[in-house]
Amino acid sequence: MMIKFHVTLLAQVIFFFTLNNSFAQYKLKKVKEFRINSLNSINIVDYDPKQKRYLGFEKTKGYVVIILDEEGKILQRKNLEGQGPGQFRTAMNCLGFSDEDGIWVLTPNQVLYYDYDLNFQKQRKIHPKSMFYVDGLTEPISYFYRKTLGNGLAFIPYPSNTSLFVRPQDFKNENLIEIYDSKLQISYHLAPVADRPVSSKLDKSLNAIYKPIFLWTEETINFL
Numbered sequence: 650m651m652i653k654f655h656v657t658l659l660a661q662v663i664f665f666f667t668l669n670n671s672f673a674q675y676k677l678k679k680v681k682e683f684r685i686n687s688l689n690s691i692n693i694v695d696y697d698p699k700q701k702r703y704l705g706f707e708k709t710k711g712y713v714v715i716i717l718d719e720e721g722k723i724l725q726r727k728n729l730e731g732q733g734p735g736q737f738r739t740a741m742n743c744l745g746f747s748d749e750d751g752i753w754v755l756t757p758n759q760v761l762y763y764d765y766d767l768n769f770q771k772q773r774k775i776h777p778k779s780m781f782y783v784d785g786l787t788e789p790i791s792y793f794y795r796k797t798l799g800n801g802l803a804f805i806p807y808p809s810n811t812s813l814f815v816r817p818q819d820f821k822n823e824n825l826i827e828i829y830d831s832k833l834q835i836s837y838h839l840a841p842v843a844d845r846p847v848s849s850k851l852d853k854s855l856n857a858i859y860k861p862i863f864l865w866t867e868e869t870i871n872f873l
Contacts, residue, residue, distance in 0.1 A: 735769025
C-alpha cells in the first residue's frame, strides 16, 4: 500500500502571526444548522456524503452510537457496551463510516463492523503494540486497504493527538505512528521520536504531553 503521513508534535507552543503589524482578518458565515432532539450531549465524528448521514456518540455512560440524517433526526441509536456479540467493555477508541457501506468501531483489541442499522456483522481481533484506551475522546478511524500482500485492512490503532508515552521508561526509543495490518497481524512503525529535531531536548518529564498529531492523505509513498 502506498500512503503518506504528515506528523507533527503537540506541546505547549504559542504561535504569533502578524502581517504589517496587524492580524489577518477572517469572516465566518453560518451556512446551515440543525438541532438534535436528545437529552444527552452528542459528539459527531464522521459524515457519509453518499448516504448523507452523520455518525456520532453520546457523551454519557456506555458506548452509545448515534446515526443522524442531515436534519439532525436520530435514525439509529444503540448502546454497544456489554459482553454479547458485537459488544465490548474496554474503550471506543475510534469510530467511522467504512467504504463497505457500514460502520467501523475500533477498540484496544478488536475492530467491529456494523451495518447502517447498527446491526453487528463481524469483528477482527487485533494485537497492536500500543494498547491505547481513550475515555470519552472517540475520534474518526484512520484506515485503508493495502494493495499488496492480500488487500489487508490496515489502520492506526489510536486517534491523533493522544498521549502514547505514559508508560515507556525512555519514550525517545519509541515511534510516533503505528500501522496495524489486521490480515497479517503485524505492525509497522514510522517516525521514530529520536529522529525528531527536538529529541535531544526531551526527558521523561515530558512523556505525558508529547502527542503525535497525524493526518494521512491520498498522496502516496511506499512505507515498506
